[in-house]
Amino acid sequence: MARWQPGARERLQAAALERFAEQGFDGTTVAEIAAAAGLTERTFFRHFADKREVLFFGQDRFEHMFLEGIDNAAEGPPMSIVAAALESATAFFPDERRAWSRARQAVIDADPSLQERELLKLSSLAVAMTRALRLRGIEDTAAALTAETGVAVFRVAFGAWIAEGEERSLAELQRAVLAELRSLVSTA
Amino acid sequence: MARWQPGARERLQAAALERFAEQGFDGTTVAEIAAAAGLTERTFFRHFADKREVLFFGQDRFEHMFLEGIDNAAEGPPMSIVAAALESATAFFPDERRAWSRARQAVIDADPSLQERELLKLSSLAVAMTRALRLRGIEDTAAALTAETGVAVFRVAFGAWIAEGEERSLAELQRAVLAELRSLVSTA
Numbered sequence: 001m002a003r004w005q006p007g008a009r010e011r012l013q014a015a016a017l018e019r020f021a022e023q024g025f026d027g028t029t030v031a032e033i034a035a036a037a038g039l040t041e042r043t044f045f046r047h048f049a050d051k052r053e054v055l056f057f058g059q060d061r062f063e064h065m066f067l068e069g070i071d072n073a074a075e076g077p078p079m080s081i082v083a084a085a086l087e088s089a090t091a092f093f094p095d096e097r098r099a100w101s102r103a104r105q106a107v108i109d110a111d112p113s114l115q116e117r118e119l120l121k122l123s124s125l126a127v128a129m130t131r132a133l134r135l136r137g138i139e140d141t142a143a144a145l146t147a148e149t150g151v152a153v154f155r156v157a158f159g160a161w162i163a164e165g166e167e168r169s170l171a172e173l174q175r176a177v178l179a180e181l182r183s184l185v186s187t188a
Numbered sequence: 189m190a191r192w193q194p195g196a197r198e199r200l201q202a203a204a205l206e207r208f209a210e211q212g213f214d215g216t217t218v219a220e221i222a223a224a225a226g227l228t229e230r231t232f233f234r235h236f237a238d239k240r241e242v243l244f245f246g247q248d249r250f251e252h253m254f255l256e257g258i259d260n261a262a263e264g265p266p267m268s269i270v271a272a273a274l275e276s277a278t279a280f281f282p283d284e285r286r287a288w289s290r291a292r293q294a295v296i297d298a299d300p301s302l303q304e305r306e307l308l309k310l311s312s313l314a315v316a317m318t319r320a321l322r323l324r325g326i327e328d329t330a331a332a333l334t335a336e337t338g339v340a341v342f343r344v345a346f347g348a349w350i351a352e353g354e355e356r357s358l359a360e361l362q363r364a365v366l367a368e369l370r371s372l373v374s375t376a
Contacts, residue, residue: 077375119307141344145365146372148340156332177333184334185373187265 009047009057011037016054017100020107025051025114055104056117058092063125065089066150070132078138082150083178085129089154090171093161102162126151153177197235197245199225204242205288208295213239213302243292244305246280251313253277254338258320266326270338271366273317277342278359281349290350314339341365 015036019028030051034044048054069088073081093101108114129147134140157173160166166173203224207216218239222232236242257276261269281289296302317335322328345361348354354361 077372079372079375116304116308119311120304123307141348141365141368142372144344144347145340145369148343149337149369149373152333152336152340155336156329159332160329177329180329181333181337182373184265184267184330185337185370187267 008037008039008043012039012044012047013054013057013100016051017103017107020055021103025107025111052114052117055107055114056121059121062089062092062121063128065092066125066129067132070129070136078133078142078146079149081133081136081138082129082146086150086154086157086174086178087171090169090174093158093170095169098162101158102164105162122151122155149181153181196225196227196231200227200232200235201242201245201288204239205291205295208243209291213295213299240302240305243295243302244309247309250277250280250309251316253280254313254317255320258317258324266321266330266334267337269321269324269326270317270334274338274342274345274362274366275359278357278362281346281358283357286350289346290352293350310339310343337369341369 012033016028016033019032019036023032028051030041030044033051033054034041037044048057066085066089069085070081072088073084108118126144126147129150130143133143133147138146153174157170157177160173160177161168161170168176200221204216204221207220207224211220216239218229218232221239221242222229225232236245254273254277257273258269260276261272296306314332314335317338318331321331321335326334341362345358345365348361348365349356349358356364
């Protein structure tokens with residue numbers, strides 16, 4: 001009779017990331033991850049459908065935070081609504097998560113199929129944001145363009161956030177990247 | 189003794205696209221494509237490594253045209269160098285190509301693995317453009333941000349270009365999307 005293990009998910013994620021970093025994603029089995037976390041395979045599969053899910057767990061919530069930011073933003077020009085979405089999403093990336101995010105990215109960068117999955121995640125995010133912006137009455141081209149641009153700002157700021165030695169928060173970095181974008185685009 | 193068939197590549201591409209549209213990408217074999225084009229499978233494989241390549245043939249040249257635009261652009265702010273890259277790439281999409289591009293996109297939109305490949309193509313383009321901009325002395329964040337933004341402008345303009353009934357050229361649409369981006373970003 002297996003019982004729910006408190007903190008099991010986090011222990012499995014930490015153990016998996018360590019194994020992936022050492023042995024590569026393909027070279028790691030679920031059995032090894034479970035053993036390293038001091039848990040059974042059954043417990044692993046109670047939390048994750050497969051080992052890839054360890055890296056993509058919480059994707060729905062990730063997307064949801066951007067969309068919630070769009071829905072709750074004050075009336076204003078499309079780009080300020082996207083800025084509100086970016087602010088809202090920073091709650092998903094507190095500074096305690098930075099080391100995990102950095103290690104996760106290194107694993108993803110080392111594996112083309114994980115890279116594709118990550119690209120798909122960000123592309124789905126742009127599509128969902130475009131839809132949410134349209135629902136706020138923003139015209140199609142403006143919705144697609146601000147959504148794509150917002151995702152580009154997130155990617156660049158996120159890359160800076162997980163860089164070795166960076167200490168600014170994701171919120172600060174996103175604001176800086178948005179300001180830089182404004183200056184770059186105005187001088188074209 | 190097979191001889192080089194003039195126009196064979198184009199005939200195979202047209203036949204493949206028609207089959208993919210009717211039967212789906214997975215439901216079409218190389219044998220069917222070759223037969224529909226009045227050619228042999230051997231001729232098919234002289235032109236394409238597999239049936240997916242029919243849709244992605246010319247990807248190197250596609251990327252190269254953006255990069256050439258960056259290399260040849262006059263000195264100026266990063267965003268004007270990216271605008272030059274977008275102009276340069278329009279030579280890859282003359283109006284005669286619009287119907288093919290529209291049909292190709294419909295096939296890709298219907299198949300998740302083709303969508304992933306297309307995303308990967310655009311992501312590689314952003315990475316290559318970032319590198320080319322850095323080589324022109326542009327600082328890392330500005331290079332990544334303008335490259336990603338440039339790809340977003342291309343995607344949105346390309347989507348408009350292949351929309352049913354659209355008659356403006358890709359160059360015109362890209363200029364309009366860039367102008368809209370400038371106005372959107374300045375009012376954030």
